[in-house]
């Protein structure tokens with residue numbers, strides 16, 4: 094279990110004690126991006142903020158752990174978006190150089206406020222490189238343990254195959270992501286609005302890879318098998334990913350904190 098304190102509701106007078114009495118800061122990072130006719134433009138922000146809250150409600154197995162006190166910051170709602178979604182209606186794409194500098198300032202600002210452990214809960218694939226680069230920069234300047242959790246990696250590919258069957262379910266706007274939004278914000282999903290758009294198959298290799306391409310036809314700014322989405326898959330994805338995030342935070346809190354950065358590397 095965790096105890097969430099809304100950073101935006103803390104008075105200036107109460108802020109120093111709030112920081113001092115907290116274990117971690119949590120920063121959701123989303124996007125404002127086309128996800129198909131069936132999903133809201135705030136999909137990634139809904140999910141980042143949703144999971145940033147949901148882990149705190151997961152019960153500890155034996156109920157013995159002290160609750161983690163977490164200060165929840167407001168989400169980063171605009172970010173860099175890839176060429177695959179930039180031209181589609183509604184997407185707002187921040188330039189990567191602007192976004193990286195912005196994230197460096199946000200994360201350093203949270204650490205400077207007095208938090209040594211900062212968790213970023215991310216909802217958007219293209220944020221993975223940006224947030225990591227910002228974390229690397231801050232970690233050389235200040236003593237900090239910075240954890241990036243991408244919600245979509247919290248459930249394994251084997252598990253999504255168990256939930257959705259053999260057809261591809263992961264990917265931008267697909268059944269996995271759509272289920273998660275359905276789990277948190279069912280009123281913002283219109284399952285009838287999108288036909289299935291079978292995604293281009295993954296490369297025939299077991300090697301991990303990063304492939305960045307222009308429009309990967311068939312592609313409508315999203316792809317996937319929406320017909321696989323049900324209320325049950327929505328609940329399952331929400332619960333499973335939240336449990337994993339809770340376990341990840343517990344393991345992180347149990348690990349020792351780093352020492353101060355080497356003065357020679359700070360700059």
Ligand SMILES: [Zn+2]
Nearest residue numbers: 136137216217
């Ligand atoms: Zn997304």
